[in-house]
Amino acid sequence: MTAALNRLLPDGDLGLAVSGGPDSLALLLLAARTRPGRVRAATVDHGLRPESAGEAAMVAACCAELGVPHDRLTVSVEPGASLQAQAREARYASLGEWAAGHGLAAVATAHHADDQAETLLMRLARGSGVGGLAGIREERALAEGIRLVRPLLGLRKAELVALVDSTGWSAVDDPSNHDPRHDRTQARALLAETPWLEPERLARSAAALADAAEALEAMTAREWAEEVRREREALAYRPSPLREIRRRIAAQAIGELNPNAAVRGPDLDRLIGALDGGSGGTLAGVMVRVAGGEWLFRLAPPRRT
Numbered sequence: 001m002t003a004a005l006n007r008l009l010p011d012g013d014l015g016l017a018v019s020g021g022p023d024s025l026a027l028l029l030l031a032a033r034t035r036p037g038r039v040r041a042a043t044v045d046h047g048l049r050p051e052s053a054g055e056a057a058m059v060a061a062c063c064a065e066l067g068v069p070h071d072r073l074t075v076s077v078e079p080g081a082s083l084q085a086q087a088r089e090a091r092y093a094s095l096g097e098w099a100a101g102h103g104l105a106a107v108a109t110a111h112h113a114d115d116q117a118e119t120l121l122m123r124l125a126r127g128s129g130v131g132g133l134a135g136i137r138e139e140r141a142l143a144e145g146i147r148l149v150r151p152l153l154g155l156r157k158a159e160l161v162a163l164v165d166s167t168g169w170s171a172v173d174d175p176s177n178h179d180p181r182h183d184r185t186q187a188r189a190l191l192a193e194t195p196w197l198e199p200e201r202l203a204r205s206a207a208a209l210a211d212a213a214e215a216l217e218a219m220t221a222r223e224w225a226e227e228v229r230r231e232r233e234a235l236a237y238r239p240s241p242l243r244e245i246r247r248r249i250a251a252q253a254i255g256e257l258n259p260n261a262a263v264r265g266p267d268l269d270r271l272i273g274a275l276d277g278g279s280g281g282t283l284a285g286v287m288v289r290v291a292g293g294e295w296l297f298r299l300a301p302p303r304r305t
């Protein structure tokens with residue numbers, strides 16, 4: 001983890017997202033050891049379970065033992081269909097604000113190789129493309145000037161649990177981790193009962209796909225700069241012979257014209273199929289037609305009610 005952390009964050013103070021589960025307590029122990037005096041921890045209290053305030057207090061006590069400053073961040077989440085997704089969004093937003101307020105260069109979460117393997121299986125089961133199969137990224141932007149880093153992706157959960165056990169701390173057990181309705185719980189069970197599915201190897205595939213995704217992102221950026229023209233309200237693009245590149249350019253063009261667009265992969269594939277066949281289509285409020293060998297993207301006129 002030291003090598004990963006030094007690579008991901010050579011300088012600057014590090015924030016730690018510590019829920020109180022075994023993974024993030026291990027992150028706390030390792031980071032406090034690696035960067036003494038240069039870490040600060042936070043626990044986000046979503047207020048969704050009666051135990052959450054007590055769990056934050058437990059993390060505060062562990063931090064005090066190690067001399068790491070700790071903050072409890074409270075967020076409010078409206079109960080509803082996408083509770084987990086809302087909680088995640090609120091959590092990352094509050095961690096970003098917290099990091100900015102304390103001048104931290106990055107925030108680390110405790111995602112590990114088993115999380116990565118589960119993510120990869122879940123994404124395969126959903127039919128994801130290269131970007132999705134890249135899994136949990138080792139690094140991404142969290143907020144303006146602040147990185148989100150995952151220095152534990154190379155370590156197994158069992159190693160993290162053993163480390164925490166050796167301190168005598170007792171970690172929080174989040175009941176949602178055992179909920180069989182979550183596809184992550186099912187992926188975890190499948191991995192546990194299938195010896196030939198080795199988490200390290202799946203994590204290695206995810207890392208290879210992350211590299212491939214990065215290369216494709218760079219190619220797409222170059223293609224955009226060289227081949228996409230703005231024509232008044234429209235974007236014009238002479239499609240690349242490479243399907244993945246023209247697919248990415250189409251997604252970016254739609255996002256550029258309609259920043260609120262949420263484009264699903266299968267819908268995008270259908271549109272690309274139509275454009276490749278010479279006909280047009282509309283996706284996420286953006287009309288696309290083929291003219292003179294080019295794809296022309298423009299916002300669809302508002303629908304009459």
Ligand SMILES: Nc1ncnc2c1ncn2[C@@H]1O[C@H](COP(=O)(O)OP(=O)(O)OP(=O)(O)O)[C@@H](O)[C@H]1O
Binds near residue numbers: 021042046088
């Ligand atoms: N309440 C919390 N407070 C602080 N950090 C948290 C909290 N919940 C999760 N984290 C951080 O995120 C890591 C991953 O947690 P978890 O697997 O529960 O998240 P997730 O819902 O799968 O989110 P993600 O979309 O980031 O994978 C934890 O190890 C920890 O570092």
